[in-house]
Amino acid sequence: MSEHTDADYEETGERTYGASGGARRKKRRRSPVGCLVALVVVAALAAGLYVGAQKGIEFVSDQFGSVEDYPGPGQGSVMFEVSPGDVAAQIGRNLKDAGVVASVQAFIDAAAANPDSSRIQPGSYELAEEMRAVDALDILLDPANQVKNTVTIPEGLRVTDIVDVLVEETDFNRKRYEKALADPAALGLPDYAEGNAEGYLFPATYEIGPKDKPKDILAAMVRRWRQAADEVGLEERAAALGKTPAEIMIIASLVEAEGRGDDMPKVARVIYNRLDGPGDKGGTNGLLQIDAANAYGIGKSGTTALTTEELAEDTPYNTRLYPGLPPTPVEAPGDDAIAAAVEPAEGPWYYYVTVDLATGETKFTDSYDEFLEFKQEYLTYCESSDAC
Structure with a gap:
């Protein structure tokens, strides 16, 4: 042994x-369970190393090596927005985050190879997922590819009419616009508007982006009004004329309602003469007697003549009952009407009558008797015309 x-x-x-x-x-003997645990640990370590290696490869590829790029042409739809001030690197990052391009560097390289790349305009564009970077750049370089809705607001509309147009042309209902109108500070209305947008939603053509909300749309209209007001020096001219800026806007709205073209400064002069002149011209006594204001007071729009009963209705806008200006503008004046309000024509006129509605021919006078003659001319015209 x-x-x-x-x-x-x-x-x-x-x-x-x-x-x-x-x-x-x-x-x-080795435990079978212990062998299995060891295998799992090894597999997990291998997987982690693989993922880390892949990320490292992607980083190196983006920064130093061959750049990852999709073969294109892409699929699906992506609404992509370029913000003001975005440079190629930022656009590239946003494109990659949106799944449009495979790598930031692919877009940067495409932009560097195109001298027009600095001309990309802010706005919204419809792209696809997994596009070639150069194809995405080509779309962004063409302003015609911007996704926008164009809405035209004509002169002479009231706020309620403007909202009707916007509801028809955009995806928002009336309640959304009314809610925005209830926040005048957010719209940028001047203090002298006293929270009322009437007259301050400027008539023009607007491009509405896919991300614009009712507040944004209405605020853009107020900004356009501010531009028009600044161009004519509204505040300064108001002081020179002895009026407040709010009064000038009311006068401009009345000119818009009553005048056409070259006659607008003359209509403005009639308004000033009636407001400030002596009270001995045919008994005007400071009464403007402008039917457009009366119509606004009773909620009636259009060019249809008012009835005797409608003219007698007692509202703050009845310029046949109450001297001076109505409380607010009665519609949205455009550039010409605002310009006429701050620079009325020189003349003695107290009256005017449009004697031909088709051509807009309007006659002015400081004589009450001549005014009655012009009025009869208008009535005679109406007998043979459907325009009245």
């Missing part, structure tokens, strides 16, 4: 005894 020492068993610390009583080493 061979002899063993304790050192022979130090590896396991275990001994077993056979029938002969001699000690022998017992072999240890």
